[in-house]
Amino acid sequence: MRIESPILGVPAIALGSTRSAHVIVLANEKGGSGKTTTAMHVIVALLKAGQKVAAIDVDSRQKSLTRYVSNRRIWAKKTGAPLELPEHRAIERVNGKSVDENEAAEFAAFAAAVNEVEPHHDFVVVDTPATDSYLMRLAHAMADTLITPLNDSFVDFDVLASIDPESYEVTGTSHYAEVVREARRQRRMVEEDETDWIVMRNRVGQFETRNGRNVADGLVDLSRRLNYRLSEGFSERVIYRELFPRGLTVLDNLDEKTLGSKPILSHLAARQEVRNLIDGLRLPIDERGRRRAAARAEWYRCAGHPLEGIELLAE
Ligand SMILES: Nc1ncnc2c1ncn2[C@@H]1O[C@H](COP(=O)(O)OP(=O)(O)O)[C@@H](O)[C@H]1O
Ligand SMILES: [Mg+2]
Numbered sequence: 001m002r003i004e005s006p007i008l009g010v011p012a013i014a015l016g017s018t019r020s021a022h023v024i025v026l027a028n029e030k031g032g033s034g035k036t037t038t039a040m041h042v043i044v045a046l047l048k049a050g051q052k053v054a055a056i057d058v059d060s061r062q063k064s065l066t067r068y069v070s071n072r073r074i075w076a077k078k079t080g081a082p083l084e085l086p087e088h089r090a091i092e093r094v095n096g097k098s099v100d101e102n103e104a105a106e107f108a109a110f111a112a113a114v115n116e117v118e119p120h121h122d123f124v125v126v127d128t129p130a131t132d133s134y135l136m137r138l139a140h141a142m143a144d145t146l147i148t149p150l151n152d153s154f155v156d157f158d159v160l161a162s163i164d165p166e167s168y169e170v171t172g173t174s175h176y177a178e179v180v181r182e183a184r185r186q187r188r189m190v191e192e193d194e195t196d197w198i199v200m201r202n203r204v205g206q207f208e209t210r211n212g213r214n215v216a217d218g219l220v221d222l223s224r225r226l227n228y229r230l231s232e233g234f235s236e237r238v239i240y241r242e243l244f245p246r247g248l249t250v251l252d253n254l255d256e257k258t259l260g261s262k263p264i265l266s267h268l269a270a271r272q273e274v275r276n277l278i279d280g281l282r283l284p285i286d287e288r289g290r291r292r293a294a295a296r297a298e299w300y301r302c303a304g305h306p307l308e309g310i311e312l313l314a315e
Contacts, residue, residue, distance in 0.1 A: 021054070021117070021124045022284055025143035029176040030159050031130035034149035034202035034233075036064040037240055038277075039127040042147070043069075044249045045278045046123050047084035049285050050294075054117035055086040058110060058139060059129035060093035072247025083252065087121065089113040103134050110135055114142070122286070132179060140183035143195050145281055148180075149202040149233065152215050160199070161222050168214050170222050177226055198281060199223070200233035231280050234273050237266055250274055 024042060026035040039055070046053045057065040069088045076083040091113065094105040117124055126139055140146065150156045154163070159176045163169060184195050199219060205212055223230050234240060239250055248254070250270040254263050 020119055021121045022144045023124045023126065023142050024145045024147065024281075024283075025126045025128065025139050026147050026149070027128045027136070027140060027143075028148045028150065028156075028159060029130055029132060029179070030151075030156055033130075033151050033156060034200075035130075036062075036068065036127055038147060038149050038200070038202070038234070039065055039125055040068045041249050041251065041274050042278065042281075043086050043125050044084065044251050045274060046125075046283070046285070047086060048251060050291065051122040051285060052120065053086040053123045053125060054121040055088045056110070056113050056117070056124060056126045057088070057090040058135065059127055060091050060106065061129060063090060065127040066090040068244060068247055070247070071245055075246040075248065081253070081258075083247070086125070087117060089117065106133075107135050107138065110138070123283070132175075137179065137183055140180060140195075141186045143183075144193065145283065146180065146195050146197045147281075148197070148199045148228075150199055150219070152201055152204050152212055154211075154215060154218075157215055157218055160226065161218075163218055168218060170218060170225065173222075173226065180226070196282070197226070197228040198231050199228045200231035200277060202233050203236040204233060205236055229280070231277055232273075233277060234270070237270050239267055239270050 026039045026042075028035060036059070043053055043055050055065060055069060057063060059065065066088065069086065072083055073085055075081065076085070091106055091109045094102040094109075096102050096105065114124065126143075128136055128139055148160075150159070157163070159174055161170045161174055161177060162172045164171050180195075180197060184197075187195055201216070201219070219230050222228075239254075243249060243252075246258070248258065250267060251274060252258070254267050256262050259267075
């Protein structure tokens with residue numbers, strides 16, 4: 001099936017067998033849930049595993065992923081650190097007179113970006129804004145893997161479902177859950193594989209609280225109804241916030257020079273969390289890529305630049 005553009009002269013997006021890359025979409029109708037932070041970590045993890053990765057930033061207003069990647073490029077240039085970079089595309093915001101025209105133009109830019117990068121990459125990672133638009137629905141329908149990060153709070157939980165205030169039992173599903181259901185239905189008409197939907201907890205407190213437990217129990221309960229897989233995700237850690245200006249992730253070489261202080265246990269724990277997420281995604285990471293990663297690590301080692309974190313996924 002082809003998704004036709006709402007305007008003439010704009011390429012359609014093919015949904016189905018002509019696609020080659022595995023598409024990972026980060027989405028949640030709620031802002032600040034960790035989409036961009038997770039997108040960057042998934043991108044770098046895949047690059048370190050030797051995969052060819054393209055990134056598309058659909059959040060044309062905030063452009064956080066675009067800036068994250070650009071900060072990484074600048075930091076690599078400045079320090080000579082061997083930092084892997086994805087091929088990056090940002091969808092520009094269109095501020096025309098009518099909403100329809102704007103949406104159509106953004107759709108056109110997205111279609112062009114996907115058509116351009118897909119044939120040459122193993123993975124396309126799409127970071128999205130917290131809005132419901134035609135383009136967003138399309139991105140959902142294209143997802144082979146859909147990752148929805150969720151802060152550990154009932155305010156975030158509400159995006160997926162409502163709950164009983166006394167028993168905390170799920171009483172009904174919310175708008176965003178319907179958006180995903182509809183996107184999956186559309187996709188089923190053209191693809192054999194269903195979208196693998198991962199809901200991941202983010203900013204989980206270091207200490208277990210009653211609230212945290214109730215949210216976690218609710219998410220397990222809901223996973224059966226909505227057919228998603230639940231990931232333990234990331235804890236609340238300063239390290240996830242402080243690396244953005246340098247474009248780094250917890251998978252990169254975090255020594256004293258980079259951090260300004262000695263690495264601490266929390267950094268290693270964060271790295272393990274990312275690793276667990278990636279393992280849990282069960283992505284089609286191929287052998288060729290792993291060999292590529294191993295060869296590159298060896299090359300960097302010989303050149304005096306150990307590429308720490310390369311062992312991730314490459315073993
Ligand atoms: N696990 C985490 N621990 C601490 N801070 C986090 C964590 N995940 C995200 N953040 C911070 O939360 C804010 C929102 O994250 P972001 O990835 O930009 O969310 P979104 O893209 O969904 O709007 C940012 O300031 C980010 O640095
Ligand atoms: Mg974002």
